Amino acid sequence: MPPEPQPSPLIPHVEFKAVVLLALMLAIVGGFLLYVMYARGVFESTQRLVLIADDSEGAKVGMDLTFSGFPIGRVKRIELAEDGKARILIDVPRQDARWLRVSTIFTMERGLVGDPRIRAFTGVLEDPPLPDGAMRPVLRGDASAEIPRLIATMRALLENLEHMSSEGSNLSASLANVQTVTERMKGRHGALAGVLGSEENAKKVITALDRTNALLASVGEVSNRLDRIIVKTDERVFGTAGVMDETQKSMVQLNAMLRDARDSLKKADAVLAEAQAIGANARAATTDLGALRAEVEASLRKVAHLVDEINRKWPFARDAELKLP
């Protein structure tokens, strides 16, 4: 067998090409390594945030913390604290940390598909920023946890429905009654028989209606008669020389009588005024008598005083001295 031809002299710059290929390979691998490190945030300055959860189920290292749908942090570690709570350690790049404030609320929601999502909600962006190493509780929302409750409620609902629609249930009894009523309504007396329960009752009602009709006819006659009576009464009361006319005349006479009475009363009033004047004169006279009496009294007092004076000045005046034993 002839020896194989050596291919090496046929290829120009084979070593150079090999070196280029190796360099390309190393460049790709090294560049990719650097890119992955950059993408993983190795070169970013971060601050630490610790979320405390009752249950860290579903949380994974490397998952995102999102704010308004934008990832602003990454879970670095998940550990179990001494108090039995889960601690989720999150690294937040400092340039994104401005979205986190002291009033920020953190939630961990679990959808039906995919990993749970840790989200931050900041209501007041003017609050002081979240400090490095802050510990915050995380609220959990679990869509799949709602499913058992939902199923239980649905089962109760379905049981109720089944109960309602089963043989002998209230609903079917009501429907049977409705059927009976509609059957009756299809009869000769129609809805009346359905409402009253039987044909006899419906007949009675119809008879009653007939009688009522007759009654109403006689009542019409009676009212006609009453009409006539009222017309006559009207004539007698309000007609010419009727009761009202006479009454009016009597009222005129009564008016004249009242006017006379008023005149008489006026005269009596004048008499009384005069009597009042007499009374007033008598009162003035009584006043003069008072003055006269006062004068008489004053004169008497003067006489008495004079007698006393005379008595004192008189030599046979009595001894007025009172002697005590």
Next chain:
Amino acid sequence: MRQASTWQRGLSRVPGELGTAFLGWCASWWRVFHFGALALVMALSPATYDRQNRVVTANQIYFTAWQILPWFTLLSALLSMVLIRIVVETTLSYGLSQYALEMVVRVLVLELIPLFAALFVALRSGAAINTEVALMHIRGDFDEQRRAGSDPLRRELVPRVIGSAVSVVALAAVSGMVALLLAYLGVYGFSPWGLAGFNRTVGQVFDPQVSIGLALKTLLFGVAVAVIPITASLESPREMRLAPVAVLRGMVRLFLVLVLLEGAFLAVRYI
């Protein structure tokens, strides 16, 4: 009666034969690992790369990597594009498009492209190495070289191992990069505003364990593509009619190893 005793003798020989076969199987795998380790050590020691060896290694790299790089890149780009399209469309129709990029990166860059590169190199260079080494072994070229004072392991075999390893790693790296680029275009289109999300997803997928696993897997693929066919060729009997058997055995074993490696890495990552 005589026939029955022959059967009995035959049956009594079965466990012994099974034991021999098992021992042979173990010895064969041991030779694979031994040769692999030896080749790795020699590839990493600078003394291997003297003037003559450098040329041989450069030749091997040229034939196994340089020549096929453009075609392979084109082929894998086409395959990647089809797969990306399928994944993006499917996730869109299920309303899960936010997972499309991660899935594409995981399936294509982490799993399919390294395996595809290894299989491609195995088909093209592995089979050639297997046949070539089997023929050289049967002709006694290695004995001649040993008599001439040169080490056939260093002169002929290690350059082939290096060539195939470099080939698999280079093909996987270039195709992986192209696949990432196509994945970006497939998910975000020609817009620069998806870059932050893309970086984030790639950063999430390539955590340290995954990156080390990918590097190790690709390297092992590269080494296996040369080491297993070479070992299979070297342990075949020196008969020309048995050369195809040696090639067949080497290729089957190589496929088995590639699948096992892939399975083992998947198991480590996801179980």
